[in-house]
Amino acid sequence: MREHQVIAEHVGRVIDVVENGLRLGGDSNFDRLARSWQRSLNAHQVDPALANVPRVVTSQELREHRDRLETFMRISREGLDRLHSQVLPANYCVLLTDATGVTLDFRTVPGLEREFRDEGFRVGTCWSEEHEGTCGIGTSVVDGQPTLVHRDEHFRSHNIGFTCSAAPIFGLDDQPVAVLDASALNSPSQRESQLLVFRMVVEKAQLIENAFAYYNLRPYWVLQCGRLAEFLSVQTDYIVAFDDGGRLVGGNRRAKLELLSRDGVTPLFVHDLFECTANDILAAAHARPGQPFPLRLQGSGERIFAQLRAPAARSRASAPAPARDTAMDAACGETKVRGFSHLALGDARLRGNVERALKIANRDIPAMLLGETGTGKEAFARALHDYSERHLKPFVALNCAAIPENLIESELFGYRDGAFTGARTKGARGKILQSDGGTLFLDEIGDMPLQLQSRLLRVLAEGEVLPLGAETATPVQLHIICATHQNLPELVRQGRFREDLYYRLNGAVFLLPPLREREDIGDVIAKVLQEEAAAMERPELRLDSDARAALMRHAWPGNIRQLRHAMRYACAIADGNALRIEHFPVDLFTAPGGFAKPAPVAALPADSPVTSRTPAAPRQAPLDLSDAEAALRARMIEILQRNHWQVTVSARELGMSRATFYRKLARLQIVAPNQRDAAYPDGTPWRQPS
Numbered sequence: 001m002r003e004h005q006v007i008a009e010h011v012g013r014v015i016d017v018v019e020n021g022l023r024l025g026g027d028s029n030f031d032r033l034a035r036s037w038q039r040s041l042n043a044h045q046v047d048p049a050l051a052n053v054p055r056v057v058t059s060q061e062l063r064e065h066r067d068r069l070e071t072f073m074r075i076s077r078e079g080l081d082r083l084h085s086q087v088l089p090a091n092y093c094v095l096l097t098d099a100t101g102v103t104l105d106f107r108t109v110p111g112l113e114r115e116f117r118d119e120g121f122r123v124g125t126c127w128s129e130e131h132e133g134t135c136g137i138g139t140s141v142v143d144g145q146p147t148l149v150h151r152d153e154h155f156r157s158h159n160i161g162f163t164c165s166a167a168p169i170f171g172l173d174d175q176p177v178a179v180l181d182a183s184a185l186n187s188p189s190q191r192e193s194q195l196l197v198f199r200m201v202v203e204k205a206q207l208i209e210n211a212f213a214y215y216n217l218r219p220y221w222v223l224q225c226g227r228l229a230e231f232l233s234v235q236t237d238y239i240v241a242f243d244d245g246g247r248l249v250g251g252n253r254r255a256k257l258e259l260l261s262r263d264g265v266t267p268l269f270v271h272d273l274f275e276c277t278a279n280d281i282l283a284a285a286h287a288r289p290g291q292p293f294p295l296r297l298q299g300s301g302e303r304i305f306a307q308l309r310a311p312a313a314r315s316r317a318s319a320p321a322p323a324r325d326t327a328m329d330a331a332c333g334e335t336k337v338r339g340f341s342h343l344a345l346g347d348a349r350l351r352g353n354v355e356r357a358l359k360i361a362n363r364d365i366p367a368m369l370l371g372e373t374g375t376g377k378e379a380f381a382r383a384l385h386d387y388s389e390r391h392l393k394p395f396v397a398l399n400c401a402a403i404p405e406n407l408i409e410s411e412l413f414g415y416r417d418g419a420f421t422g423a424r425t426k427g428a429r430g431k432i433l434q435s436d437g438g439t440l441f442l443d444e445i446g447d448m449p450l451q452l453q454s455r456l457l458r459v460l461a462e463g464e465v466l467p468l469g470a471e472t473a474t475p476v477q478l479h480i481i482c483a484t485h486q487n488l489p490e491l492v493r494q495g496r497f498r499e500d501l502y503y504r505l506n507g508a509v510f511l512l513p514p515l516r517e518r519e520d521i522g523d524v525i526a527k528v529l530q531e532e533a534a535a536m537e538r539p540e541l542r543l544d545s546d547a548r549a550a551l552m553r554h555a556w557p558g559n560i561r562q563l564r565h566a567m568r569y570a571c572a573i574a575d576g577n578a579l580r581i582e583h584f585p586v587d588l589f590t591a592p593g594g595f596a597k598p599a600p601v602a603a604l605p606a607d608s609p610v611t612s613r614t615p616a617a618p619r620q621a622p623l624d625l626s627d628a629e630a631a632l633r634a635r636m637i638e639i640l641q642r643n644h645w646q647v648t649v650s651a652r653e654l655g656m657s658r659a660t661f662y663r664k665l666a667r668l669q670i671v672a673p674n675q676r677d678a679a680y681p682d683g684t685p686w687r688q689p690s
């Protein structure tokens, strides 16, 4: 009788809350529970008066539920046992359910086994909100939050004597995997009496979640981070994982919330998150094995401590790339990372490029890199190769503009013994075959002669190469990344570049921004200084504020390469630790146009006579140049004049090789005074003005 009355009162309260808007309690937790009551009644149509025990799945169903989470259950066992030993003295049982609410694992209270079982606390019982209405487990899954449901806050009258503290456990994909719960059949009526148990449940759920994240991130480098070095080995705040390329691949929930999505920006690489690169971290861990080391967060500069765990043993095929002789690799001893991590990537356009590049790295999609000279096309291509599955195979580069046309063919396709006069007696494999299975980087593809374009197209179509003088073709696995500063569609229009080859090569196009337009020009300057100073073993070198401001304002027609050369020069010249303006090449800041964007070609006095003080090529037909080409042309003319038309000095100043410089002279129709009958070293005659 009394029981009927209790049920009737409970049902009346449910109706008051759900239908009449009565509040369950004073704070927002109660509003959450009230929303759950609404769902229970309206959406799930659970009867609040029902007093039967919860549904138990069949043993076959239970096996299936357990099989799906076999590894997780193994990992969670320790957390379950720890919680159980803490709450057992107060007569709490402990449950682990999957995300559907089915109890997979259970720890009872000795002496009360029967009582718990009779009330439904056993393996196989389903505690979903759909079946039970509001309850700790079911409501935690729906809300994605830890939930305390105390006595008559439960929805179904069968459950209104229990107290349940539950916390969801999430996987790396941010979906709930399981729920941990501690429940008692009887408890004091005050809700506050449960807060301690509730806290314990939340902590143990966190522990299990971290252990599961740690397990799932085992193929990667894993940083365990915390605010106190002394606590690191016992409590991890953040877990952050990165791959061999220094790319951030995941972390625990707290790291995702607090580190990996700060201010709506998702850091892509280790150096986006910390004030150091992945290489630096490997070096620090290498230097102090098993010891915590400090890291500073980008932006805030806040210091946290970390320990590094190496990836679980992997097959040889996916081991990190072999060493290359960069200053940073050398600093890392035996441990190497590969990919983009050594490049400055603070510019949004560049980061967009990298994000796309990572997606196509292991697809059969050729990449085409566009950008002015020195913008880092080759560096990008190499990083893409290093990141890809091809990284253990060769990266072979050929600059089509740097070698004479008549040698490109043999360089590219190779030749058989004695194929032509002057050939090495043993023949040569050629760049295409050298790159078999790896990457062939064709720089300045726009300068490839038409006839060779046809041959290259054939190799791409047929997957085999016929070296000069050979009778049989050799199969080759060719993956091309090409680069150019030229307007290829325009070259196609002019008939200077094969349209079919163009479409074959432009699978994914990446436009690398010029240095002067990069948002992160300050970072690039700092990085180049750091690298050049380290190479000269003068890490203490710093830029003074004037020099830094001048470098930031400079137009940099030769982009990062020009910056690197200027910085190298300054590092060599400076006696003290401060790099000042006067340490940089003398004309860098004093030359007209040095600070501003180079003048467009239209601004040049195109019809004035050629003298050592005025621009060259005055009487030529108007050139069809892109803005970048026009700017480069103006800059080259200005530098040539100042250097009395000495090509070697001018090329160096622009950060270009001599061969590239000559090709650009020809392409941009820059003609020196008194040189009209001269020829380029590769035999190309100076173009006579029309």
Ligand SMILES: Nc1ncnc2c1ncn2[C@@H]1O[C@H](COP(=O)(O)OP(=O)(O)OP(=O)(O)O)[C@@H](O)[C@H]1O
Binding pocket: 342, 343, 344, 345, 371, 372, 373, 374, 375, 376, 377, 378, 379, 380, 443, 483, 485, 524, 527, 560, 561, 564, 660
């Ligand atoms: N993102 C970057 N961060 C730091 N340094 C970079 C970056 N990209 C390129 N560099 C540096 O800039 C210099 C020029 O790079 P690279 O040779 O790749 O340019 P490029 O565009 O291929 O030049 P070119 O068109 O003349 O062949 C190199 O010293 C390289 O290390």
